Amino acid sequence: MTADVAIIGLGYVGLPLAQEASRAGLGVLGYDISQRVVDGLNEGRSHVDDLSDDDIEQMRQAGFRATTDAAEIGGAKTVVICVPTPLSEDGGPDLRPVESAVATIAENLQPGMLVILESTTYPGTTDEVVRPVLEKGGLVAGTDFHLAFSPERIDPGNETFGAKNTPKVVGGHSPACTDAAAAFYGRFVDTVVRAKGTREAETAKLLENTYRHINIALVNEMARFCHDLGIDLWDVIAAAKTKPFGFQAFYPGPGVGGHCIPIDPNYLSYNVRAKLGYPFRFVELAQEINATMPAYIVQRAQNILNEDAKALKGATVLLLGVTYKPNIADQRESPAVPLAQQLLAKGAVVTYHDPHVTEWTAAGDQVQRVEDLEQGVREADLTILVQNHREYDVDALASQAVAFFDTRGVAADGEKVQRL
Template identity: 80%
Template sequence: MADVAIMGQGYVGLPLAYEASKVGTQVLGFDISQGIVDALNSGTSHIDDLSDEDIRSMVDAGYQATCDAGRLAEASTIVICVPTPLSEDGGPDLGPINAAVHTVSEHLRSGQTVILESTTYPGTTDEVVRPVLEQGGLVAGKDFHLAFSPERIDPGNEKFGAKNTPKVVGGHTPACADAAAAFYGSFVDTVVRAKGTREAETAKLLENTYRHINIALVNEMARFCHDLGIDLWDVIAAAKTKPFGFQAFYPGPGVGGHCIPIDPNYLSHSVRSKLGYPFRFVELAQEINATMPAYIVQRVYDLLNEDCKPLRGSTVLLLGVTYKPNIADQRESPAVPLAQQLIAKGADVRFFDPKVLEWSAVPEARRVDSVETAVTEADLTILVQNHRSFDVDALALKAQRFFDTRGVAADGDKVQRL
């Protein structure tokens, strides 16, 4: 028997399993990948935030990983932590959620609590998940509990994790919320009760839409500040000294990860499909952030032109190709469209990332063995992601041209900032 079965043992589900197992909860980790299951049962981690030692401690505490969906019936609580990507038309792809929910419905028993954590559009828990779970005759709020609790995992964040990040919970009924809150309250420091599932679903979308829009704001400011000869990084440093009414956001080569480029689109799609009008802030922010790689390419063209070099045939070195610093996660990394557009214009693109040994998303880009040698050979080096292992100032001094998209390099004749 298990206290909880967590469906999806990735960046969201596995840290949740880890924290639950630490307080003695008997955790069953369900995943459709036999390779992941075998690795976890042998004590091997596949995500940045947990080490092999962490996984071994889970196993020692009774954690088991499995591909056997029949074992879901053993658990008192089932938490769904599957991916929610975008479809080809930019709308939400509920395929993974639908597959997971149908699997749960085949093994659902009276008295269980089912919690959806996967980010999605408002109404999904009630309109998509509940009808499938009730097909067998059990009724949500009466025979089983149903709730939504948005995942708030920030991969690579050394300060906030699954335990000390407040957990928002919205139930189909108050009793459903009570059951979900009691589960999370056993290992999460703070549980926040939302009015219902729709409010909990929308809270997650608001959080990431807020970031998405503010990142777009500074990305657009980066463009005109460059044209006006204004140092935006100095502007931000000055503005953030105000102790109220301002939160610093920073420009970059685009947005990446499993949340910011995706979640606001779920909200925008929901508004358009249900209400018939656009969520203009989100769509404008998406347009600005999505065009940042192209803007970087134009800046590269201009910088090489100053050195009397064409972009075609020039060697461009990308430093850091993950979506955020100090982790190996490459999901939706803006380095991908940046490299692809440079290659399309004839550049010889090379890369170095201490976290990435093989960049399957851009096979045409060759990984260099020595970053120190590569920066001296490249016609232009771009700091795309600032991993802590990079000695940025030393690399900038060795480079022929150094384009800093993260605002961390010291001023110099060969250094240009976004």
């Protein structure tokens, strides 16, 4: 069976891509090594926040099908790699999922096929890691098949920008490869942006998230000294962002999470050190600042309790929202995890509530879920707003709390409220 595109990896990146391609009338085959994921999709069940079961059913009606049979990849005109690239123990990218996907494609590579890597990685991966494996069988990139990189820009939970209306950057191994990738994405993405080559496209993705990482670190560091100086940083940011040029508002928080900001800049920093022998100091400083925010939140929590003549040890601390961003269930790299771990290490009794997370085991089995939110807030010695889900009436919760620590700057001023 032939398909217009086979998408390798059916998670937060691959599945929205499959949805848009299906909507545009392309024949889409989804490949994943997880039998559970494949069976669920073929039965019409979604496992990611941005797609509902109805969305999956519409994809199925349009011809989408998932499989664990790698041989079916050989019947696709285009193959897109959308597998995760977490950090390895030494701080560099763990390319094993990419290497596994590429090896699978190499076994099924056909002349004329277009292969695109979307997984975030360091500059040079497409040319130095992907291409040699694909060429082992004798086919040559740029001559016998097309090869390109196109960074994923999926933002889980974003109701404004999705796979279709977010501009798509593409960079090919050759100009003809770029043209082939641009033509493919142009069938279902509104705007396609051509980069000079694969390295430029790879680096563009890292620049985007490094920019965010560094600016978040800037306001996180400002949050600390503004608190010590008695300055309301949230008011400062509100005033500064009225400037219509030269400023973009970033906001402090309890740390950074998700699949991009805590990880992607490290790819660039690792690559610079490995290849050039010197540090990318901005990234390493930003990482240091952002990684210490949970510890700073614990310190502030301890101080808030001290003001009420309470010790952190033995106090009940309720965490509101444990996902990495609001209004979704995604917990990847959530700062709530180190926050809970450090509170527990200091002897606090930690509980949590999250409308999107019914079971939270990331911090061990010591953190119990509060089922009655209002009762939990009233009974806790300190309530910390870690993630501001739309389901929370923050001011109402703050009014019922013994003490309320707002790390997101959304609660109105009040005697019980302290803000980051």
